[in-house]
Amino acid sequence: MTSETNDRYLDAMRRFSGDLRMMRQVFASMQQRDVMPGEGHYRLLLKAHLDARDLAGAGEILTAMQAAGIAVEGATRWDVAIATGRAGRTDEALATLDELHRENVEPDADHAPAVLQIYLAAGRYPAARAVVRQMSQRGQLAADADYERLLRDCLDRRAIKDTRTVVDLMLQVGRAPSPRLSTELVAMMARAGHTDRALELLERLSEAGVDLPGDVHTELLLAHAKAGDAEAADRALVAMEEAGSRPSSFHRNAVLRARIAAGDVDGAWSVALALAADGRIPSGENLEGLIDVSLAANRVAAASGVLDWMLILGVPVPPQKAADIIGRHLQAGELDTGLMLFEVVTANGVPADRRTARDLVERLVRAKRLDEARELLERLRASGTLTHGRHYGSLLNGLVAAKRADEAIALLQHMLSKKIVPTSADASKLLGTLIRGGDLATADDLLASLGDAGVAVDEPTYRELMWAHARKGQAEPARAVYARMVAAEITPDERHQKALEWASGETKRRLPEDGESDESAPDSSADQAADAGAADQAADADAGASDQAADADASEPATDAGATEPIADADAGASEPVTGGEVLVVADPADRFEKPEAPHAIAAAEATEAPAPPAPSEHDSSSSGHAASVASEPGGTEPATPDPAPGADTPVSEQAPAVEAAAEAADDGSAEGPAADDASNDSSTAGDASASAGAAPTPAEDDELRSSGD
Secondary structure: OOHHHHHHHHHHHHHOOOOHHHHHHHHHHHHHOOOOOOHHHHHHHHHHHHHOOOHHHHHHHHHHHHHOOOOOOHHHHHHHHHHHHHOOOHHHHHHHHHHHHHOOOOOOOOOHHHHHHHHHHOOOHHHHHHHHHHHHHOOOOOOHHHHHHHHHHHHHHOOHHHHHHHHHHHHHOOOOOOHHHHHHHHHHHHHOOOHHHHHHHHHHHHHOOOOOOOHHHHHHHHHHHHHOOHHHHHHHHHHHHHOOOOOOHHHHHHHHHHHHHOOOHHHHHHHHHHHHHOOOOOOHHHHHHHHHHHHHOOOHHHHHHHHHHHHHHOOOOOHHHHHHHHHHHHHOOOHHHHHHHHHHHHHOOOOOOHHHHHHHHHHHHHOOOHHHHHHHHHHHHHOOOOOOHHHHHHHHHHHHHOOOHHHHHHHHHHHHHOOOOOOHHHHHHHHHHHHHOOOHHHHHHHHHHHHHOOOOOOHHHHHHHHHHHHHOOOHHHHHHHHHHHHHOOOOOOHHHHHHHHHHHOOOOOOOOOOOOOOOOOOOHHHHHHHHHHHHHHHHHHHHHHHHHHHHHHHHOHHHOOOOOHHHHHHHHHHOOOOOOOOOOOOOOHHHHOOOOOOHHHHHHHHHHOOOOOOOOOHHHHHHHHHHHOHHHOOOOOOOOOOOOOOOOOOOHHHHHHHHHHHHHHHHOOOOOHHHHHHHHHHHHHHHHHHHHHHOOOOHHHHHHHHHHHO
8 A cells, every 4th residue: 555545544543642542443444454553553552551551451562563564662662661551561661761771771861750659659769869960960859758768768868978978969950959858958967967067058048048947056966966076066056046946945055055065164164154043044954054064163162062062953863973063062062061961862762872871871971970970870770771770880989989979889789679780890999898898788788789689709708708607607698608709609718618618617827836735735736727818818809809999990080089999998908916815827828937938937937027017906917817817828928028127027927018019019010020029039938838838847847836935
């Protein structure tokens, strides 16, 4: 057929454009009349199938075109991909688009908006931004909704670089984000800490004519405050005022936060006082920050003012902040101020800090304000702040140092009644005070109460109490103390057994007088052993009490001056001269003999030959026995005895203080160098003397002893 006939069919198909049914009838008529369809016929029919989203029919037309040798152009393939995407077959559409992209076939201006929508629907934002870039280069606009979807994706990912890219592409074609969306973009950059980029974006949007609300300045202000850039925060506040917005208390607090973050104490207080002058108040967060920055600048009084401010305004006071302020006052020696603040904050419902409360009690004790310390401690116990026995140690020691032992005992008994378990060191010290004061009945009662409460005192205290009863011949109380010591899982030794024997009277207390035979005299070796045990007990008790006082002084400086006074009194009593009708007890009768190899033993023997002073007393006699037999304990360390001055006959009782002082130094391990060697040699000498005292003398030794006595 002629070309005119083809043109007649082509015109008919053009007339029925958009009506797929009529176009298919025209195309079928051509086939029935053996009219060969041309490229124009196929393209019109393919477009009709695609417009009707008849992808199957479109595929048949494409197959027929390829069979007829007609090449499919890129525009046609874009049409097929777009139609496939609009039919909801996104994966097939994306596969076609990817194939076209690999062939470097880009969508033209007609297909670009539809391709952009396919990419956005599939979440292919990088490809969508590429299409928008191509459109912007041609000066072609995209839909506002498409721009917003791209920017929302940047907000979700906090992608600052992509945000700037999309905004630049929009401004390139004369478009800009909405004011609301622009504020969100600036805020996103500012909150991410990129305040410089946020300011740059703000300037570009303002130049493009975007009318930004005052919230954008708020976001910048907050960003500067968070970064601690106080100067930039002030500039943002000025910019807000220039934009016609009136800064609120919220904005002023943001500037205050920036000053605090920068550590500018003067600037922070200036802003805070300006807020107060305007009838506004700093936020609770800023008030806490004011406390921190004031303490950092060592302005404790200013920090206390913030604390008062918080209490007046009803702002909750963090317990740790109050504790920090009170602690700084105490460190500055302002005890009354710290105590007043503590009373105020606790009265307003702020929980008491345990460390601060204990520090207050100890400082009151050091200031010798013991009654106030006890009253405060009782209130803290009732509130559940200080409920352990160690919290009472400084007050107990302070009462003892102030010669108020009765009140210390009453406080200890009060603790036991409230189920508060004292420390072993405190209980031992108080018991030692009672023992040295001679109040053994109270000591027994207190020991029983401590035992019932599960509190065990140290071994020297048990031993000291046993010997105190033994000196008075009180066997039953001594055995009761012994039983409590064993119940406390303290293993007894021969020293405790000697105390029991002394208390029961099994050990005699006299040496044979001149002219008496061994048969008529009491067992002198047993007597010496008892005296040696008593001396050993007393020396260890004194050393133990000194150790307890030293431990208490190391942990509680408040009682340094008075903690050792009872011990000093006891030592002074032990050094008094011993007189009486009984024969003076010495460490060992064998020490009266001349022993060139043991000069210290000779010195001790010469000292014992001095006449006994008159006016005896029971207390002095027991004290003399204590002092004279310090060096005679079997297995113990004998202190170095000083060489007697030429021609001096010094009684044993007058030598006791020096001997006991040396014994305490040896017990504490303080002897060094030659002194330590002397103490070691003396210990060997004392061991030999004790060994000889424990054995019965031979007849030759007995004769020599009688001749020496004569």
